[in-house]
Amino acid sequence: MLLPWEYGVRNLARRPIHSGLTLFALTTVTLLIFVVVGFIRGLERSLAVSGDPNVMLVYSLTSEENIENSSISAQIPDLLAASLSATVKHFGITHHSPELYLGSRVTTADQSPGLGLVRGVTPTAPLVRRTVRMTEGTWPQPGEVMVGRLAATKLGVPTEVLKIGNQIEMEGQAWQISGTFAAEGASFESEIWCDLSDLQTATKRQDLSLVAMLLKDRTASSEVDLFCMERKDLELRAVRESEYYQTLQQHYRPVRILGWLIVGLVATAGIFAGLNLMYGALAGRIRELAMLQVLGYKRVAILVSVVQEGLVLASAASLIAGTFAVCWINGLTVRFTMGAFALRIDSLAILSGCAVGLLLGILGALPPALKALHASVAINLKAV
């Protein structure tokens, strides 16, 4: 038989300040865990959704893995279109997107310069970059740009600075913002897009960084691979976009490991907060717990009740932290080297945050309870 539930709950009110402080500590710990897991999940998602398995990227062999360093001839897209049957073609339009991609100093209306990611594109870009949707305004005409949902975060400026109609300065030229776009969390969201030839003129370049192609099906990639291998003179490499971002994920492995490490450390700290509460709470209750055993309550029942106490507090902490995380932390944007992404409090984040929170309550309560129940009832009855 278990002890009444009220016993556990009301015991928390015995030392209200102590319980309050512990609740605060547990909430903080759980919240930190939500933030870190949200960070990791946001990063993972931004890289995961960026890779479309049906999209093939063709760029220069010499650029290593960094597309910003790639330079290929402007004739390559036409050459690919003429030589390959793997690319999707509708109504005479080849679904490929020649792009010039570079990092550039961008000065915004509030005069603060930041490093922006700029992509010069043609109107076929959305046919290949299928997650991209215009959210407001119009497609950029010469002298205009459209900005991704997280471009402002990437530049480190408030969102209003990049609203439609405002001017920005880059590559020694003024540009007007004509529209905004989103890309379902993909990394494009932190970029600034403008017309390809416009960007080429501004940067005095005639080349491209890459061509992105939408393949008819996944197996068609071998044809592109073969083409790149046969035409060694062009010095091209072809990579499936999803694989490209998987390599990037590999780069961020240490960051993710560090993140999980922080989760572990913070959780450990939380367990000590829980331990501190329950040791303190039970130290003055040795005789009471012995009395319960005299009445006929078994040690397991008392253990369960004490763990209940820890759990009630931990659940409250998880609830508060979870609500806070979902309402205020979810979607919070973070700047990062490769762009920007939003913290993501998804089901895994909720699950791990709450699991850790509840574990704090259980692990914090068990050792002091076991200690209190270890000695014989006869001896504990004499405790003061």
Place this chain on the structure above:
Amino acid sequence: MALVELQNVSKQFTKGEQTITPLDHIDLHIAEGEFVSLMGPSGSGKSTLLNLVSGIDRPDSGSIVVNGTDISQLSRGKLADWRAKNLGYIFQTHNLIPVLTAYENIELPTLLLKQTAQERQRRVQLAMEAVGLSDRADHYPRQLSGGQEQRVGIARAIVTHPKIVVADEPTGSLDVNTSQQIQVLLQRLNQQLGITMLMVTHDTEVASIASRQLRLDQGKFVDERSSTSTFCEGGQSDA
């Protein structure tokens, strides 16, 4: 056969080099309905004996049979169940749970018995009436006087209708007036409700309310006096 039969019971404690023998081959028989008081110098083993009869502690040798069950042979879990059904324990410092009301404190042991909520409520109310505290059901221990707290402690000990109620210096921390009220109450519970009691006290006046008085010294019973009972230390006689 007596309700409680201790035969040849010994209990020793070792503290470092020293060995104390608070109970040295003791026999004790308590008949149903008897009220036995136990006196003796401090440290003579009174609480130890009480704890053995209560199944809280185990003897080193000898047998303790209560109501036909040899409780010295029961496992820890079985003992807990046995205590819930058969034992009421009145503490010197009542040991009430401060976060539970008087009613909830008294109800606590009944939760271990298979009873309907109605039966439980009836028993708690009966116990509260028996100790004269029906109007204090919703009070928390801190809202009660020392004597009232002990009454709640007594109600908690009798609420399950146990076979035997033990009390370890039940008036030990009360003033003279309150102590007398508690004595009257205990005597009434024994005489009117027929509750079998074993009570430890160091106060001769308190001891005198019992039907039989035992004195423990140097591990043995000495100077046993009995007002009504035919029992003696050897325990040859039977009810």
